[in-house]
Amino acid sequence: MSIIRNILNLPFAIIFFFISLIALVVNLFIPRKKFIEIQRRAQQNEISERLKSVEGLIKSGDKVLDVGCGNGHFGKAVADRLKAKVSGVDVVDYQHAEIPVKFYDGHKIPHRDGAFDVIILAFMLHHVEHQEELLAEAIRCSRDKVIIFEDVYFSPWQWAFVVWNDFYTNILFGAVRVVKGEAGKGLLSIPMPLTFRSVKGWQALFRSYPVTLKRTTVRHARHKPHSKCVFCLEVKP
Numbered sequence: 371m372s373i374i375r376n377i378l379n380l381p382f383a384i385i386f387f388f389i390s391l392i393a394l395v396v397n398l399f400i401p402r403k404k405f406i407e408i409q410r411r412a413q414q415n416e417i418s419e420r421l422k423s424v425e426g427l428i429k430s431g432d433k434v435l436d437v438g439c440g441n442g443h444f445g446k447a448v449a450d451r452l453k454a455k456v457s458g459v460d461v462v463d464y465q466h467a468e469i470p471v472k473f474y475d476g477h478k479i480p481h482r483d484g485a486f487d488v489i490i491l492a493f494m495l496h497h498v499e500h501q502e503e504l505l506a507e508a509i510r511c512s513r514d515k516v517i518i519f520e521d522v523y524f525s526p527w528q529w530a531f532v533v534w535n536d537f538y539t540n541i542l543f544g545a546v547r548v549v550k551g552e553a554g555k556g557l558l559s560i561p562m563p564l565t566f567r568s569v570k571g572w573q574a575l576f577r578s579y580p581v582t583l584k585r586t587t588v589r590h591a592r593h594k595p596h597s598k599c600v601f602c603l604e605v606k607p
């Protein structure tokens with residue numbers, strides 16, 4: 371990230387804090403049908419971005435496990451667009467998922483060693499206190515790749531923004547989604563340890579596993595101080 375962008379992120383973060391509070395109130399008053407439509411469109415845009423970043427990494431016919439799949443929208447898009455066989459695991463059932471899902475205790479992934487070509491961990495590791503253990507589990511279940519999407523930070527103020535944004539998205543805005551009937555009540559009980567890392571922090575963690583980091587792609591949001599990163603790990607045989 372450029373130094374100017376990094377510095378500008380501080381006023382952006384402060385402005386965004388107030389804008390998001392106003393957005394919360396506005397969304398409460400938007401009619402339910404319109405609210406659901408806006409959420410659906412936002413999710414589709416996000417999924418298109420994610421699909422671009424996994425192009426070439428997931429092949430037709432690959433067996434894919436989406437760990438922490440949530441509503442399964444991303445997994446379903448991977449299945450439909452990339453012709454992969456996708457299933458999920460999660461710890462909370464807060465929305466009827468669009469892919470087959472197994473619920474488990476959040477520690478031992480309920481699948482055998484090397485059962486999948488690709489394991490996806492999309493914006494879920496910062497919901498996990500025992501990241502090291504879960505990452506080892508993901509690597510155990512993969513025979514080829516582990517793809518990780520994460521919110522990352524490049525400065526202390528961006529860290530503060532990312533923490534606020536996660537609390538806002540899952541709890542405050544999550545409550546609005548529940549009130550509107552767009553998500554189930556369980557959304558409010560997903561673990562929130564806020565275990566974020568910087569890009570370098572993640573890369574340092576990956577070095578302690580039998581994997582090769584093949585790709586790191588950072589995507590900076592245009593209108594807010596939000597940076598998302600995709601890491602592709604190749605599992606060593």
Ligand SMILES: C[S@@+](CC[C@H](N)C(=O)[O-])C[C@H]1O[C@@H](n2cnc3c(N)ncnc32)[C@H](O)[C@@H]1O
Pocket residue numbers: 437438439440441442444459460461462475476477491492493494497498504560561
């Ligand atoms: C922010 S949501 C992301 C959902 C989905 N991956 C997406 O990108 O839309 C985080 C998800 O991780 C799940 N989660 C939290 N801890 C977990 C664990 N130890 N194992 C599997 N899933 C977990 C939560 O229940 C939640 O569905």
